[in-house]
Amino acid sequence: MSDKDIIICRCEDVTLYDIKEAVRKGFKDMESLKRYLQIGTGPCQGKTCIPLTEKTLAKILNEKVDNVGHPTSRAPENPVPFGIFTVKKK
Numbered sequence: 581m582s583d584k585d586i587i588i589c590r591c592e593d594v595t596l597y598d599i600k601e602a603v604r605k606g607f608k609d610m611e612s613l614k615r616y617l618q619i620g621t622g623p624c625q626g627k628t629c630i631p632l633t634e635k636t637l638a639k640i641l642n643e644k645v646d647n648v649g650h651p652t653s654r655a656p657e658n659p660v661p662f663g664i665f666t667v668k669k670k
Contacts, residue, residue, distance in 0.1 A: 588636060589629035591622020596636065603640050610634055614651040626651070 583597035594617050607616045610633065619633050620626025630651065638645045 588632055589617070589619045589622065591624050591629070592618045594619055594629070599633065599636055600640060603637070608637075608641060608648075610637065610649040610651045613637065620651060 583600060584595050586596040588594050588596055588599060598617055599613065602613055602616050607613050610630075613633060614620055614626075614630075620630045634645050634648055634650065637643075637648045641648065
């Protein structure tokens with residue numbers, strides 16, 4: 581099985597090959613990898629792929645997982661007022 585067959589992020593269809601190529605291009609931390617490859621931005625919001633990518637990046641760089649960083653979580657682009665969810669009495 582080649583690196584192109586090993587899927588790291590199912591939502592964005594990112595493979596091990598894609599991660600290795602991104603590292604070769606200079607994206608050597610989780611935040612830059614997330615932005616470049618859009619890892620963790622699909623429907624699962626990174627529940628599976630973020631930890632897997634952190635471990636993969638650490639292995640590629642021969643570092644500890646803690647040293648590759650963790651991507652920043654972002655709030656929704658258009659926040660919804662909480663009052664929208666309340667039931668109005670007639």
